Amino acid sequence: MQVFKFGGASVKDAEGVINLSRIVSAHQQDQLLVVVSAMGKTTNLLEELTSSYFRQQGDVFELLQQVKQYHDTIMRSLFPDSNHPVYHEVANRFVEIEWILEELPADPYDYLYDQIVAVGELISTTIVCHYLNDVGLKSKWVDARDYILTDNTHREGHVDWKTTTERIQRGLPPLLKNQRVITQGFIGSTSENFTTTLGREGSDYSAAIFAASLHAESVTIWKDVPGVLNADPKWFDQTELIPELSYLEAIELTYYGATVIHPKTIKPLQNQNITLYVKSFVDTDGKGTQIRKSNESLPVPSFIFKINQILISVLPKDFSFIVEDNLSDIFAKFHRHHIKVNMMHNSAVNFSVSIDDTGENVTALLNDLATRYEVQHQKGLELITIRHYNQQTIDRVLVGKAIILELKDSYTCQLLVRKLST
Ligand code: ASP
Ligand code: MG
Numbered sequence: 001m002q003v004f005k006f007g008g009a010s011v012k013d014a015e016g017v018i019n020l021s022r023i024v025s026a027h028q029q030d031q032l033l034v035v036v037s038a039m040g041k042t043t044n045l046l047e048e049l050t051s052s053y054f055r056q057q058g059d060v061f062e063l064l065q066q067v068k069q070y071h072d073t074i075m076r077s078l079f080p081d082s083n084h085p086v087y088h089e090v091a092n093r094f095v096e097i098e099w100i101l102e103e104l105p106a107d108p109y110d111y112l113y114d115q116i117v118a119v120g121e122l123i124s125t126t127i128v129c130h131y132l133n134d135v136g137l138k139s140k141w142v143d144a145r146d147y148i149l150t151d152n153t154h155r156e157g158h159v160d161w162k163t164t165t166e167r168i169q170r171g172l173p174p175l176l177k178n179q180r181v182i183t184q185g186f187i188g189s190t191s192e193n194f195t196t197t198l199g200r201e202g203s204d205y206s207a208a209i210f211a212a213s214l215h216a217e218s219v220t221i222w223k224d225v226p227g228v229l230n231a232d233p234k235w236f237d238q239t240e241l242i243p244e245l246s247y248l249e250a251i252e253l254t255y256y257g258a259t260v261i262h263p264k265t266i267k268p269l270q271n272q273n274i275t276l277y278v279k280s281f282v283d284t285d286g287k288g289t290q291i292r293k294s295n296e297s298l299p300v301p302s303f304i305f306k307i308n309q310i311l312i313s314v315l316p317k318d319f320s321f322i323v324e325d326n327l328s329d330i331f332a333k334f335h336r337h338h339i340k341v342n343m344m345h346n347s348a349v350n351f352s353v354s355i356d357d358t359g360e361n362v363t364a365l366l367n368d369l370a371t372r373y374e375v376q377h378q379k380g381l382e383l384i385t386i387r388h389y390n391q392q393t394i395d396r397v398l399v400g401k402a403i404i405l406e407l408k409d410s411y412t413c414q415l416l417v418r419k420l421s422t
Contacts, residue, residue: 001031001176003219005185005207010222010281011124012040014077017131023222023284024137024180031176033214034139035185035207036128038120039074042067043186043200046117049097054105054112061101068094071123078131086130093123110154111194114187118145118195121184121203129182138179147171148188148209150196157188157196159209164188168213176214183210204262208276212268219274221261222281227289228253228260231303242302243287246294249387250276256385256412257304257342266291299388303397306342309381310357311404311416312366315350315374322351329372337365342383343414345405352405354383354416378404382417389413 004024010016016039024034038046045067052058071090079086097116105112121144129141147167150157175181185203188196198205204221211219228250229239245253247270254263260278269276270293279288316326330351334341338361343354355362357379369375381404384397388411401417408414 001033001214001216002027003033003035003207003211003214003216005035005203005219005221006037006128006281007201007203007221007223008037008040008043008124009224011036011128014074016281017074017078017128019281020128020222021132021135021137023281024132025135026284030217031180033172033176033181033183033210033216034128035144035183035203035210036121036125037185037203038117039071039124039127042070042120042124043117045070046120047113050109050113050116053101053116054109056105064094064097064101067120071127075127078127079134084130086127089126089130090123093119093126108154114154114157114195114197118184118187118197121187125182125184132180132182139182140175140179142172142175142181142183144184144187144206145189145193145195147183148198148206150188150190150198152190152194153196155197156199157190159188159198164209165213168210172210172214198264199262201259201262202264204265208265208268208274211274212272215272216274218277219269220277220279222279223260224280224282225260225278226280226283226286227278228258228291230300232259232305235305236303240300241287242289242300244294245289245291246296247291250291252412253302253304253387256387256414257306257383258302301389301393302387303393304385304387306356306383306385308357309342309354309383309416310362311352311354311378311381312369313350313352313376314369315376317372317374319349321348322346326372327351330369333365333368337361337368339365343405343407343416345407354381354405378418380418382419384415384417386413386415387411 006020049060049063053060097119125141129139132139149160149163185206186197190196207219226241228242230242231239233239247266251266254261273293276291277288280286314330339355341353341355345352366375386393400420402420403415403417405416
């Protein structure tokens, strides 16, 4: 059996859903489980709606209307019959959000977020599943929350692999025999049946969870790029397709911030030796990228850009050295504020880290650090990571930039830079 994953960009309009059905119909020979994300920018809109509701600012119902309107346009084009059951089912999903919005927010933000934002995936899969059945591709809609069990960490649910695997292995093979299974990425539920999410862009990870539990032959992530490129085309105009990657190299690239695949996706696939294909949903005949077990992957220099970095430098107030004692204290503070370190460096009396400048929790971290240390910071920096670097690649990215911090090992070079004003 195979697992396909379609992200938001692939189903951003009616044409996208039709294209998905073409891809699915070209794979009739195998059992297929299809994981679908929320359509287009729905997750961002629902995020905005949640935060506006939580703060009781702005017009939440207007935002909701926008999300409804967007899906309605897609549905009108896919289902001309206004009595089609899909309209009723989707409307019911929106009612779930309305119920929440009618009360004042009494629950923690992260909990509310999961209950509201998950609706994006529930709706997209409802639309996709109906459409597939309408065009003769027999499919069954499955609620991922009945299978993926997580702990209570809202917005970053940790998967209980044992129970999840058991549930998937018990429930899904009989369904897959007769039809395709269509389910949501990104969402799961707690043992008390509260909805959780797995972290932004987590649908890739969901696909890997289903694939690993079902011992799938392969997973294919259908994207708006031809495969894994050596840089994000958003930042780089000359990108190259990487035809083949080892699991290890893929893990490294995502660890340093390559956004093409969610970082948690690779490990479960590697454990089961399941090949991961990253392919274009536009040019479906393109070869794409194959990620699998291999001792050598092509050393194509790859570039990963992270903008909006803040460099934090920490100096002990008492002029003591940076040693195990205060390092563990510093890391505990980062952990407490849910902050991920992108690059770090320490000297005898100074510890420096670069992190994403995400606003409120960074301010909280700075205040927390200031209780014991002298803290300095620089904002507006960029972090450039080059895998398989050489001097030429370094020179190429440094045009118009000044280096603030540079770290190198045999394969990876990290450059924290400031743009020079022109
Ligand atoms: N819809 C979710 C997001 O946009 C999950 C995903 O697309 O993977 O983050
Ligand atoms: Mg997405």
